[in-house]
Amino acid sequence: MNTQTIIQALQAVREQKPLVVNLTNYVVMNNTANALLAIGASPIMAHSREEMTEMMSFAGALVINIGTLDNVWTPRMAFAVKQANLNNKPVVLDPVGCGASRLRTETSRQIAKAANKLIVRGNASEIIALAGEKGQNKGVDALDSSEAAVDAARYLVGEYQCCVVISGEVDFVVTNEGLVQLRNGHAMMPYVTGMGCTLSALTGAFAAVGEETGLAAAAILGVVGEIAAEQSKGPGSLQLNLLDALYQFDEETLVQRLKLV
């Protein structure tokens, strides 16, 4: 059933070619635009307040990624979220480095609080930091960081009425309706910068066509990353093969490869 949902979401992206507005970090702007194009969406990297009202009126979703944030960009991000809300558009938050500095933790929380239709995509430590103390049900007794991250994600789901995607060796999609695990991917993927940012951008494309859990993007990127890594002798090749595999991705590949628990 879930496989079918993912396939339908992919078809919708390829047919509707939704415009995804990205306020993202300088490091990954090129990659994430290319990943959005390869899956069939229409990326725009725009951040100016002077045009954000117009942009969000015809965009399908907003992706906010704080990877290279500063005090010039944070007000732009806040303003973009407000415009997304006014247009009832989903917001994907990528809280890059949340927990590594107070600035990142606080900015992430402000964006999470402000967005009405929210999906959060981060790694375990970012999700744990975003939830903070209130998200630590088991505190230091959690068996591993995955367990602690799922606890934190559950807290975030309740606190912000959002969905949460935790990416890692196993990806977790945490929603009001429960927990899904994805066991695709490859150990070489973390050697390409911004792989998580790519997932957040793709999540925006699927959110724009109504897929609000983050599952479709995580499933597809996991499968595609796995295929690309198998073809690659290193992270340089992986980055290229990933875009090719996204472009060629089809239903059969998903059905053959998907490890959804």
Place this chain on the structure above:
Amino acid sequence: MNTQTIIQALQAVREQKPLVVNLTNYVVMNNTANALLAIGASPIMAHSREEMTEMMSFAGALVINIGTLDNVWTPRMAFAVKQANLNNKPVVLDPVGCGASRLRTETSRQIAKAANKLIVRGNASEIIALAGEKGQNKGVDALDSSEAAVDAARYLVGEYQCCVVISGEVDFVVTNEGLVQLRNGHAMMPYVTGMGCTLSALTGAFAAVGEETGLAAAAILGVVGEIAAEQSKGPGSLQLNLLDALYQFDEETLVQRLKLV
């Protein structure tokens, strides 16, 4: 005759290695610098007012691309155009997203108005938006967007004493002397972000050695994109193969492939 002109322009770029100053968007800075290097030019990505006077005194051309513009960058762009004018250097304007927001439309027009030696490179909708109502000779009766874009380009040529390159499935080069069509390229090219921006950057390299119509860059990128796409299974490969093909490009390839009408 036109083929010979293109070949001479290519030789001039490779011999003179002109310095091309780019105020461009964050998404394509890496690609466009690499494309300029691959064709034999010397790119510099610089935007600071504190050094633009010096930069334009020894640069061969200025490329202004508004892809990620904001109110910090627009005065920098205006200042750079002024320095280009003072040094009698050509300016290539890439009005990315012109028409998608008032900010982009107005900024594009201000730059077009300000530049003394101007080449505009955009897609059909950007060129139509840049020209505005006055450029719509046939209004909604135009048979297709290409025809409307050529009308708009003709208006721009008269209004700004410029040359206009409209890129798309067919590329059009519109000058005071008429219209040239280029039928190279490949359907996979729009799946790589910033392919048009690459064309604008290359146009700057050729303008720096005196090729003021934009034809040489459009012809070469069309041929090179076609070759690269034939070698590629997706847009990841295409981006790489395009740089390799630019680097290897020679007269024989141009003569064999060029579809110039």
Place this chain on the structure above:
Amino acid sequence: MNTQTIIQALQAVREQKPLVVNLTNYVVMNNTANALLAIGASPIMAHSREEMTEMMSFAGALVINIGTLDNVWTPRMAFAVKQANLNNKPVVLDPVGCGASRLRTETSRQIAKAANKLIVRGNASEIIALAGEKGQNKGVDALDSSEAAVDAARYLVGEYQCCVVISGEVDFVVTNEGLVQLRNGHAMMPYVTGMGCTLSALTGAFAAVGEETGLAAAAILGVVGEIAAEQSKGPGSLQLNLLDALYQFDEETLVQRLKLV
């Protein structure tokens, strides 16, 4: 003996995975992050004053690259250097375009003066410009730019108590203890934008584990670039193959290839 030092430094980077904070130019942020990942380090591209105190408290090194500097970024760079000093962390300065504008020359000198534990990595003309008149022992009589650059580097070593890496056809590592020459590399490397910036970033990774001369990074990138270029038909392939070769790099490759004089 030097080969063994390089191998130990590589092992240390792969084991310790040092965090390298980069305030670098927009053009190369993606490449340099990927190069740092491929060698085994942990890159972070961060520039905000609001988090730099925290960042430098747990980072291993700071890389400052002025490639796209402006008056918003220069105070951020100065502040980051101060934080590096407070934490006794090494600073790698890449004075991109030093000499091409007063802004670049003066900013480079201010950073060089401010940093307590400094490595400078530039090409011959940048090193000569950074040293200025005082670094011109032989003035216009220098036999070639390499000789003038080594003179300039020697001046910088004395003036700033730093190490200097001059990259070019032959790389020179100039320290208090003398001069080392590296004769690896390939003529195709300058056709990829930011190859020098990649060297500066890698220098930061090695500095973070105590390799303060810059030799290890220059040796490894020279060898890896040579291997990658031999596999490549142009600069597009080279960029990709370089990351793969960095990822696969091992002791045997170094021993076989290194041309250290």
